[in-house]
Amino acid sequence: MLSKDELERYQRQxxxxxxxxEGQEKLLHSSVLVVGVGGLGSVAALYLTAxxxxxxxxxxxxxxxxxxxxxxxLYREDEVGKPKIECAVKTLQRLNGNVDIVAHPCFLVPENAxxxxxxxxxxxxxxxxxxxxxxxxxxxxxxxxxxxxxxxGDTVGQMAVFNYLPPCSNYRILYPNEKELVARxxxxxxxxxxxxxxxxxxxxxxxxxxxTKNGKVMKDTLFTIDLATLETRQFRLPVVxxxxxxxxxxx
Numbered sequence: 001m002l003s004k005d006e007l008e009r010y011q012r013q014x015x016x017x018x019x020x021x022e023g024q025e026k027l028l029h030s031s032v033l034v035v036g037v038g039g040l041g042s043v044a045a046l047y048l049t050a051x052x053x054x055x056x057x058x059x060x061x062x063x064x065x066x067x068x069x070x071x072x073x074l075y076r077e078d079e080v081g082k083p084k085i086e087c088a089v090k091t092l093q094r095l096n097g098n099v100d101i102v103a104h105p106c107f108l109v110p111e112n113a114x115x116x117x118x119x120x121x122x123x124x125x126x127x128x129x130x131x132x133x134x135x136x137x138x139x140x141x142x143x144x145x146x147x148x149x150x151x152x153g154d155t156v157g158q159m160a161v162f163n164y165l166p167p168c169s170n171y172r173i174l175y176p177n178e179k180e181l182v183a184r185x186x187x188x189x190x191x192x193x194x195x196x197x198x199x200x201x202x203x204x205x206x207x208x209x210x211x212t213k214n215g216k217v218m219k220d221t222l223f224t225i226d227l228a229t230l231e232t233r234q235f236r237l238p239v240v241x242x243x244x245x246x247x248x249x250x251x
Contacts, residue, residue, distance in 0.1 A: 002028075006098070010052050016214075023212035024052060028098075030211045031055035033120040035108050035136055037088050038062070039196030040126035040150045040203070042074035047204040048124075049092045049099045053211075056092065057102040057120055060085045071193045108132055113139040122210060123147035124203050130181040137162065137171035148206050149174075150199045155192045155228040157199035160237070161206050161219045169220040169237040192227050199225075 002021055007014065010024050032053050034041045037060040048056050062084050064075045079087045085105045092101045104116055108127075117123055117139050125136045125147055133149065140147045146164035149171060151157065162170045175181060202223065209215040222235040 001025075006052070009096075009098075013051065018214045019212060023214050026212050027052045027208065028054045031057065031120045032207055032211075033057040033059065033117060033123045034126055035059045035123060035132065036126040036128065037074065037084050038068065038126065038128060039071045039152060039191065040200040041124070042072045042088075043197045043200035044124050044126055044150075044204050045088060045092055046074060046095065047201060048207065049096045049101070051204065051208060052096065053099060053207075055100040055102060055120070057104060057116070058085060058088055059104040059106065059108050059116060060088065061105055061107045071191060071196050073197070108135060110135060114143065117145060118143055120145070122207060124200075124207060125149045126200065126203070130175075130178070130184075133171055133175075134178050134182070141170060146210060148203045150203045152191055152195045152199055153189050155195065156224060156226045157195050159199050159202045159206075159218075159223045160221060161210070161217055164210060164217060164219045167239040167241045169239050173238050173240065174222060195227055198227070 002024060013019055014021055014024050030053055032048055034045050034056065037045060037058050041060070045056060045058060064079045064082055064084055064087060066080050068075060069077065074088050074091055075084065083105065085103045089101050089103050106112060108116065113135050123136060123140055123145055125133055127133055136147055140163050147162055149160045149162055160174065162168065206217060209217050220237045220239050222237055223232065225232045
């Protein structure tokens with residue numbers, strides 16, 4: 001049962017057709033992991049917390065830099081030089097004290113990925129490098145967890161829901177050439193400041209739909225948008241047989 005304060009806080013969601021108190025209660029009993037609390041992760045963490053996700057996990061081990069502030073809206077000028085994870089937890093707790101914010105002050109690596117991801121219902125990939133994305137993909141496949149991929153660069157963003165309700169697609173189907181991409185490494189390119197907000201908001205929207213089962217999840221489809229032209233495109237992706245989604249999100 002929702003408390004009086006929760007009914008008031010989440011009333012604009014509760015009154016949505018097909019959402020109701022049941023949908024809000026599903027959010028309150030769910031857990032979502034955000035890997036990378038930079039441009040995408042800043043926005044995703046804010047909206048997951050505001051929406052009332054019961055537990056929001058954060059994986060991050062970087063510090064706040066001045067150049068982050070153009071797009072990483074979770075941080076402030078007086079936090080430059082401080083650990084992002086500490087700043088993020090403090091801000092999110094002020095936004096919604098009813099949400100359990102769990103800090104993982106580390107980078108996601110093969111030695112910790114399984115242990116961290118296993119504690120959550122689904123994962124938001126808000127990273128900025130290919131190595132982390134393949135690791136998230138493979139760990140989620142192993143643990144039967146859905147994850148929502150997001151990527152940004154210049155004025156173009158991508159988003160896709162992977163490993164949800166078999167048969168389903170995954171990151172390796174979209175980008176099969178791991179060695180080539182990892183060898184290329186990270187290229188520091190420009191990024192439009194509002195682009196992370198667009199893609200991360202879509203990631204959170206898909207997460208809410210998966211958890212509440214309210215709305216059509218855009219699974220196995222790559223969505224792209226170019227802010228320079230506002231052109232959007234959707235590409236259907238091949239699927240493979242898999243037992244991909246945890247029972248808690250299928251029932």
